[in-house]
Amino acid sequence: MEWFTAPEYWMSRLVLQKALAVIYLVAFLGAALQFRALTGERGMLPVPRFVARVPFRQAPSVFHLHYSDRFFAAWAWTGCAVSVALIAGLDGQLPLWGGMLLWLVPWVLYLSIVNVGQTWYSFGWESLLLETGFLAVFLGNDEVAPPVVVLFLLRWILFRVEFGAGLIKMRGDECWRKLTCLYHHHETQPMPGPLSWFFHHLPKPLHRVEVAANHFTQLVVPVLLFTPQPVATAAAALMILTQLWLILSGNFSWLNWITIVLALSALELPGTAPDVPAAPLWYKVVVFAVAALLVTLSYHPVRNMISRRQVMNRSFDPLHLVNTYGAFGSVSRVRYEVVVEGTADAGPHEDSDWREYEFKGKPGDPRHWPRQFAPYHLRLDWMMWFAALSPAYAGSWFGALVERLLENDRDTLRLLRRSPFPLDAPPRYVRARLFRYRYTTWQELRETGACWERTYVREFLPPTRLDSVAHKS
Structure with missing residues (x-):
């Protein structure tokens, strides 16, 4: 068995890629349907006005070169089409390098949208989609088994998402330490869902159990992602169950869904991997070069994570390659x-x-x-x-x-x-x-x-x- 790849994660990679492509589709669809009123030529925060005052190096985007509402619409709908192609498995029908290029396309397309989206695209899950999408370029296709390095880098993203969120809660609002935040959260969250009213009316002792379980899932379980199997699978499964609970309790865009996608990188799903040749040398070189770059860039989010002045949801480079995450460091009471x-x-x-x-x-x-x-x-x-x-x-x-x-x-x-x-x-x-x-x-x-x-x-x-x-x- 080749040391560079992990054939036992073949099915996990397949499900991860399909799920990520679905999230890409949702993101591009939202951009195509909402942009005219938000960032269009007559939008509330027009892109032309933004690119006139912000240089390309600070916010790389194709729209620095040209913008019209028609061009933006074509750009977003192209993203939808590429996402559908990825869901259908077109990347698996191409040579390895062709599949990688196909996965690079939605990342480039969405990066251009996020970098001119201003306030409307200032949410942490935008950077999370870009960071995850960039790594997906190097996951490979049917010509090669999943590379171990990329799988661990995906777990590294998941670790920062969960552990960072756990730390900022413990450092932030005292109700997290007192286990009382859920007395208020379901009522005051940004966009309640159809079951949020019922979650709010659960008994207060159960709310305290929920908070305690959340702390365990965010501060203890992430460390187990890097342990041998089956412990890593158990940790990922627990994270997925937690995210499904959150999905039921509110509307948080694709934050919970992409967290589940990341957890698939540690999950060993049943399925027989086909016999494939060893990964080519050029592919190994590219993967290790990207890994070295991302590990180096991780300095800033790690420094932020261990800082007493930890901040949430910040990008440290204009390409959103490595970011810091977090949510609800404080909870509104009213x-x-x-x-x-x-x-x-x-x-x-x-x-x-x-x-x-x-x-x-x-x-x-x-x-x-x-x-x-x-x-x-x-x-x-x-x-x-x-x-x-x-x-x-x-x-x-x-x-x-x-x-x-x-x-x-x-x-x-x-x-x-x-x-x-x-x-x-x-x-x-x-x-x-x-x-x-x-x-x-x-x-x-x-x-x-x-x-x-x-x-x-x-x-x-x-x-x-x-x-x-x-x-x-």
């Missing part, structure tokens, strides 16, 4: 939501006919039960959650959102669940108000049918007309 309303009345009075815009994922109408969207990423809905935490998160784009609503911009309205105004009759004024939301009790749910109860807090944005927004911009 949920706030920004409710956006419009009126067609001539004057913006309190007794005017104010009609509420409904978003697809974020809480709005107290009777509207949350839906499952993950792994699809509703970028505007996520940023609305941040806006409710602090207006500073909305400073760069919220005014543009209001302007597009006052114009009844079709691309922006497609990001919403429902607009209360017909396309040919836009509102005269739009305002935003801050509400406090809480889950209803079992009794309240039976009596009212509402899963949320909300209370007005304060004005977030006063009634605004189109000419006043245009003047400010």
